[in-house]
Amino acid sequence: xxxxxxxxxxxxxxxxxxxxxxxxxxxxxxxxxxxxxxxxxxxxxxxxxxxxxxxxxxxxxxxxxxxxxxxxxxxxxxxxxxxxxxxxxxxxxxxxxxxxxxxxxxxxxxxxxxxxxxxxxxxxxxxxxxxxxxxxxxxxxxxxxxxxxxxxxxxxxxxxxxxxxxxxxxxxxxxxxxxxxxxxxxxxxxxxxxxxxxxxxxxxxxxxxxxxxxxxxxxxxxxxxxxxxxxxxxxxxxxxxxxxxxxxxxxxxxxxxxxxxxxxxxxxxxxxxxxxxxxxxxxxxxxxxxxxxxxxxxxxxxxxxxxxxxxxx
Numbered sequence: 001x002x003x004x005x006x007x008x009x010x011x012x013x014x015x016x017x018x019x020x021x022x023x024x025x026x027x028x029x030x031x032x033x034x035x036x037x038x039x040x041x042x043x044x045x046x047x048x049x050x051x052x053x054x055x056x057x058x059x060x061x062x063x064x065x066x067x068x069x070x071x072x073x074x075x076x077x078x079x080x081x082x083x084x085x086x087x088x089x090x091x092x093x094x095x096x097x098x099x100x101x102x103x104x105x106x107x108x109x110x111x112x113x114x115x116x117x118x119x120x121x122x123x124x125x126x127x128x129x130x131x132x133x134x135x136x137x138x139x140x141x142x143x144x145x146x147x148x149x150x151x152x153x154x155x156x157x158x159x160x161x162x163x164x165x166x167x168x169x170x171x172x173x174x175x176x177x178x179x180x181x182x183x184x185x186x187x188x189x190x191x192x193x194x195x196x197x198x199x200x201x202x203x204x205x206x207x208x209x210x211x212x213x214x215x216x217x218x219x220x221x222x223x224x225x226x227x228x229x230x231x232x233x234x235x236x237x238x239x240x241x242x243x244x245x246x247x248x249x250x251x252x253x254x255x256x257x258x259x260x261x262x263x264x265x266x267x268x269x270x271x272x273x274x275x276x277x278x279x280x281x282x283x284x285x286x287x288x289x290x291x292x293x294x295x296x297x298x299x300x301x302x303x304x305x306x307x308x309x310x311x312x313x
Contacts, residue, residue: 002088003078007114010090016118018042019050021128023057023165026071027080029185030123030156030163035084037121037153047118048087052111054094062099069216071168071184073191076215090115103134107142117148124152125164158182175220177274187227187273190215190254194230194265206294208240208255209265211272218252225276225301228256230268235261238294238301239272242281257294259302276304 004010018041024031035051042049055074059067072080081089092098092110101109106129111117120139128134136152143150156163163183171180172188181187192213209228221242228237239256256272278300284290 001082001084001086004088004090006093007090007110010088010114012114014048014116016045016047016116017050018045018047018119018121019052019115019117020121021052022122022126024051024053024077024081025057025068025165026168026184027077027084028071028156028163028165028168028183029158032084032185033156034121034123034153035081035086037151039085041119041121041151042087045118049085050088050090050115051081051086052090052092054092054098056094058094058099061094061096068166068169071165071172071188071217073214076189076191100130103129103138104142105129106134107146112146117143117146119149119151121151121153124155169217172217172219172274175222175224175277177219177224178276181275187275188219189271189273190218191269191271192254194268194270196266206257206291206298208257209270211254211256211270213254218254219274219277221252221281223278223281223297224274225278225304226256227273227275228258228270229273230258230261230265230270231263235259236301236305237272238278238297239274240281257298259298259305 018038020034020038022031027035038051039049041047057067057070078089098106098110120143122136122139124136126136126139128139136150140150161167161183168180168183168188171177171183177188190211190213192211192215194209195212196210209230219241223238223240226237226239228235228239235258237256237258239254241252241254243252254272256270278297284293
């Protein structure tokens with residue numbers, strides 16, 4: 001998969017493109033349905049399959065106070081897209097100039113000077129152009145004028161809920177990580193480097209890897225059954241997201257205890273995947289009471305993995 005940063009980097013004279021356009025934060029089941037539609041159509045026609053997205057999120061420019069916390073880091077997003085069989089991802093820098101363009105101007109001045117579209121596939125809620133005034137109907141008019149097809153892809157539901165990035169953010173913020181994982185089609189994951197902590201976990205027999213999280217979005221404070229990907233291996237784990245109130249901790253941190261693991265992870269980049277919420281974070285009377293509770297949390301995590309295999313990579 002080629003990654004092109006900016007429209008000027010996209011090669012001229014390439015094959016016609018079957019494309020999709022959007023933020024694609026999380027690459028959830030709804031996004032995956034659109035991408036599959038793009039890839040299938042492109043392969044059938046012998047054209048290039050291209051996903052066009054933006055950095056930063058448009059609300060960071062037009063309404064910073066409403067900017068959502070992103071489900072994935074840039075690296076996570078690109079790694080997820082790598083597995084989709086897309087030929088290319090075009091990342092457009094989103095700035096005030098781009099925000100000022102109407103839908104028609106966005107195509108005429110930015111996209112159609114470099115890309116030749118044979119089709120664009122989008123979801124029913126697709127919006128584009130200044131103030132998000134353009135919709136699928138406008139896109140069809142532009143497609144008719146510029147001779148490309150517009151394909152609408154139906155939304156995906158889980159149970160009775162439409163899958164969306166905003167719904168997933170809310171579930172993660174509420175600690176409902178299992179439900180978020182169902183909409184994502186994989187566990188919600190937090191990535192970062194393992195940094196040195198205060199060492200208290202080791203003193204109470206439960207050493208933890210302290211994560212310098214790169215993600216904007218973290219689950220609600222509490223304790224979770226997780227799996228941790230470290231040193232190219234998946235490990236059953238139990239993780240805490242919180243401020244460590246028993247020890248008068250400061251800001252929110254992510255700590256993970258890998259079941260049955262002995263080793264040094266300092267400086268390693270790991271991913272903690274959240275599978276199930278166990279309990280809220282709370283203050284204990286001291287290290288001994290905390291150690292007893294962690295032992296119960298570990299036992300709950302072990303029971304979880306005895307009944308359910310590790311989530312797929």
